[in-house]
Amino acid sequence: MNQYFHSIRIDPEKCDGRMRCMRVCPTQAIRIRNGKAVIIEEKCIDCGECITACPNGAIIPLTDPFGELTKFRHTVAIPSPALYAQFGREILPDKILAGLKKLGFDDAFDQAFTCGEVSFAIQEYLREHKGPKPLISNACPTVVRLIQVKYPDLIDQIIPINTPREIASRDIKKKKSKQYGLKEKEIGAFYITPCPVKMISIKQPAEKGKSHLDGAISISDIYGPLLSAMESVEKASYKKALESICILGIGWAMVGGICRTLRLKNSLAVSGLNEIIKVFDDIERGKLRNIDFIEAYSCPQGCVGGSLTVENLYISYNKILKLIETLEYEKIKACPDIQEVRKLYKQKYFFLEGKLEPRPIKPLDEDLGKAIKKRKEKEEIYETLPKIDCGACGSPTCLTFAEDVVKGKSELTDCIFELPQRFKELSQELCELLNRIGPMNPAKPGSKKARKEE
Amino acid sequence: MSTENGLSKRFEITGGDFGKAGSISTKIKEILQEIGINSTIIRRTAIATYEAEMNVVMYAKKADLTLHLTPAEISIRVYDEGPGIENIEMAMQEGFSTATDEMREMGFGAGLGLPNIKKNADRFEISSTPGKGTALDITIYLNQEGKK
């Protein structure tokens, strides 16, 4: 049953079945059953749309509480570059990293640097690649899951380079264990995450391997404490702080950041699942073969728009954009050494440790003939439905309802438009019955109705 | 016809309707995914359907597209009302196109559509009556022995 780990949970106490989540879910993974929302596990791609849509806060992201830190002898925070976008323009990464240390982490690592290395590695891969194009970035785990579920044929076009968060924690653990004489498992690496989906990529990596991270703490949980912690951080010189920023890495926080900082000419940057679906449909039709690389983020504007971020996404997008422009203008490039990256690349340092496999949704039936028959039934049921997608049956659309009926998950009578029809049929049958037994009964109950029905 | 032993679904395509272009191939892809057809076959079907759909949108007035699916094969028939094709042999050549400049602006008109349908189909028949319309019969076998 629990084949897939998911990063969200619905709290039945808080859920009052308002259907907002059901309507926004891009993969039609939510149903309302007995007045409460439930998630169909195999369909969910952990995009987090439902979390944002729920007015009751009933959909809870499963990130880690802060207390998890005590389980380790040494802890390191690895913030997503999206964290850097949450604070005003003068607050630069160095201050944020210092603030994280004040919060109780033994160390805070600037992941943007690893992002920069991975950007270079992507560039190398693009250069060498001879297979079908375009290649697709795997930075957003939701996008990877979308491909696994809905576009299994595009899996080989996902760049098989590991994510910066995994590479960074693998490296940190190795170095720290040497430095402090600790076992790797005594070191806790925590990702500061803009979205819950990163949590599952830790608990259940898409490529079937083991994550090097030990947990994820949401930006929204850490925001308040971090803001106060930063108050006591000494002010460094702005110029100096600026000089420590890796322009390549900072770009990972927003859509288009990788393409822009690598100056990829033949590339596209897309954000928002609906837009991504359009682009993927085009790739499947063979339309975008002349594009080399696609940067795709499920959240609007990229990770700055993640469901667990705090700042308005346009403001945070703008902060990153301005920062990139400033760095470009000042010609600051605190980036990894490309020669070094090339050397590591040749040693396969950057590649994914496991293989990505498709995760198609279970067919209507294992037997092809039966599956075709069921699909036909679905069509026939759908034709009898009002096609207004009212949702009252608990399924998001009339088409999904027809499917739920065929699968035996719903009853046709769950459709409120079917009910009057059923009543009519039933009362007709009743009248006929009464008419038949009528002559034997002098009181003739129901005769008036029976006449009306004629 | 032989609806008994399979699933049939009809779609209408309107010439010139670039807004909806491609939506039928997406719908067919979804149907095939629900049934659990192998993803390579789905992709081939989707590409062939898409090219046929686009040709109607670009060149014809309107068309009926029928999907017929049995455990043995997928069949896509596209019968359009339109100008028809004068010289089918020429139209089937890679690179031959009568697309307008506007269509080329939109990224069409490489003259690869029909050849692509042929490449992705196991059986492909095309016939046309100039001034009346064009008929495509595309078949893709489901048991892999059917080749490709």
Ligand SMILES: Nc1ncnc2c1ncn2[C@@H]1O[C@H](COP(=O)(O)OP(=O)(O)OP(=O)(O)O)[C@@H](O)[C@H]1O
């Ligand atoms: N349904 C049709 N009705 C009338 N003419 C057609 C039809 N389909 C194709 N043609 C003609 O055949 C030519 C070749 O079609 P084909 O699909 O191979 O290439 P294209 O549509 O021009 O370009 P591409 O498909 O690469 O965008 C077209 O340019 C057009 O003149």
Ligand code: SF4
């Ligand atoms: S996380 Fe996304 S895919 Fe999963 S149930 Fe919520 S809206 Fe649907």
Ligand code: SF4
């Ligand atoms: S775009 Fe970024 S924040 Fe949003 S789901 Fe993907 S990885 Fe998470």
Ligand SMILES: [Mg+2]
């Ligand atoms: Mg064409």
